[in-house]
Amino acid sequence: MNLDLRLILPLVIIQGILVLIAVIDLIKRDKSAVRGGNKLIWILIILFASMVGPIIYLTVGRTE
Incomplete structure (x- = not known):
């Protein structure tokens, strides 16, 4: 696996989640x-x- 892909893939997964x-x-x-x-x-x-x-949505967009 390419070094760049190993650095970017966790960020892409976190963003998707x-x-x-x-x-x-x-x-x-x-x-x-x-x-x-x-x-x-x-x-x-x-x-x-x-x-x-x-x-932003999860911190300020919701009202309790």
């Missing part, structure tokens, strides 16, 4: 339990903001 967890959580939550009440905006942030998007 974070995106999956954030999307599943977003789907399960009611619209009123999401900050701003707009699930479409949050799904776009999760999917297109790379590794930062799911972290």
